[in-house]
Amino acid sequence: MDWLQLFFIHPVSLYQGAALPFALLFNYLCTKDSFSACARYLFLLAGGGILALAAMGPYAALVFIPAVCAVALICSLGPQRVHRWAFLFQMSWQTLCHLGLHYTEYYLQEPPSTRFCITLSSLMLLTQRVTSLSLDICEGKGEGASGGIGSSSSLSEHLGKALPYFSYLLFFPALLGGPLCSFQRFQACVQGSGSLSPRHSFWALTWRGLQILGLECLKVAVRRVVGAGAGLSDCRQLECVYVMWATAGLFKLTYYSHWILDDSVLRAAGFGSAFGQSPGEAGYVPDADIWTLETTHRISLFTRKWNQSTALWLRRLVFQRSRGWPLLQTFAFSAWWHGLHPGQLYGFLCWAVMVKADYLIHAFADSFIRCWLVRLLYRTLTWAHTQLIIAYIMLAVEVRSLSSLWLLCNSFNSVFPVVYCILLLMLAKRKYKFN
Incomplete structure (x- = not known):
């Protein structure tokens, strides 16, 4: 190494x-x-x-x-x-x-x-x-x-x-x-005087330091895998799926490492404790909930847990104050807040559609699936599909050039969001007829 x-x-x-x-x-x-x-x-x-x-x-x-x-x-x-x-x-x-x-x-x-x-x-x-x-x-x-x-x-x-x-x-x-x-x-x-005790501070920061070290080691390994393989410009079909998943994994590891470090600085200064919490206010919310992000089979839950404090801020600032199309307005504002790069516009619009589809798909599945074996298979497939859609969105948001965005859209990876778009149209039409 x-x-x-x-x-x-x-x-x-x-x-x-x-x-x-x-x-x-x-x-x-x-x-x-x-x-x-x-x-x-x-x-x-x-x-x-x-x-x-x-x-x-x-x-x-x-x-x-x-x-x-x-x-x-x-x-x-x-x-x-x-x-x-x-x-x-x-x-x-x-x-x-x-x-x-x-x-x-x-x-x-x-x-x-x-x-x-x-x-x-x-x-x-x-x-x-x-x-x-x-x-x-x-x-x-x-x-x-x-x-x-x-x-x-x-x-x-x-x-x-x-x-x-x-x-x-x-x-x-x-x-x-x-x-x-x-x-x-x-x-x-x-x-106030709600400071951390030296022992608690030492062990908490040591644990976070080990987490950051582990994430950085894993990031080096993933970077070598990504660098040794083909890129989106020369990959073929299923190979493009692997390239997208590995590249998105590198981005996620970078975010996780930064969030844990940021959380450590705030906690070290004494701003991460429950002290100072007013009645009815949500407790201290760290940005990184890695376990939930990597295990959830729901895009909507991933969205709420990804950069949690920012998600709560967007919910309060835009979603709860919107009179119409709150989901679309929230993601549109998020694209504006991030800088309105072409990839961000496309990625956040796609993300909004995927969250809407996620609500309908899982509501439909929950009303029909009764067998635990079928439910386990359903959760496994939707977990894989969720991770691949998130990887697709992440690459779209992170790329800066229009040529890279065009390569992503023309790759085999576009199949995954298209499947959710088709299911969204079918379930929305079915819900309209039912109503």
Whole structure:
């Protein structure tokens, strides 16, 4: 095994790993009475600023500017208006940055800067925190600071009111990755004393480190298999299925490794505990539920468990607020949020259709299958079909060039989503006649 290749670290993972000791330091300082809430907010904010400058360089301004504007909107608008304006500004800013990436990739035909790609990833996470915070204020779950700018308070009082918002939007454990942490949880964890015990922290982080090491070893093995075989351009029929499955497996292993590392940083800083959870609020939700993702035979369940905190955020932001076609609107917005690349548009549209088909197929099967042996065979076949459809969608979303997307669509792999599309049409027609 090539050990240099094994321990090659993605730039985002490198900076997240560097943030881990400072997360543990923050957790330790929270046990000290002299470390006030204001000092904690400043520590998290300063760490976020330093991490942004180190990871993004001059592109960090593209994250700082919308964060400042979001706080200004929160402090100047009423609860009923703040979400609309915060959402529109944040998504407009993020879309302009994504258009810059499109210009570089598709018009100039040049590889984008690594720092710029890290910036776009951080902007997407910032959009989650901004919209989550504005929704909380709009729904009365959190107190806004509206009217603060125009009041007669001193500058220090204005900054004191705005400090928790600045710190939440830019705090370093979640700047480059990690599950979405609500503002209520963030504020309660900072102002409280719910830190991890050293023993629990050590064993939990050690276990996650072993998981990451195992995933990286497996990723090296899969990468060698993918590199040694044929690609989509020269594969034939069933061979294309193997190429697609192996390539998608490489993408999934990369996501799993990053999510576990992001989760470790948040937990090390003390934001992963049940402390600060408000009544009725969902508990801490890690992004990686590997067992469920790899064993489920339902595309709809895979969708809910894939990047769980983002799935819950999309459900709250789009699905529950949509008046018509909520599923399609949710996936359309997800494509917009990811950057509107051609592969993303096709992949997320296909994903929406597959989820709709999944609901009808399993509802029909559950009403007719009674024998446990037939049910076992049905679950096995649908598990394999689910994994292959997810692999197809993942490749469509990840590819950047139109030529690669065209190769995928023209390959034997398109049979799997087409089967679900046919079943969707048949079952939808049957349901319509029955009604």
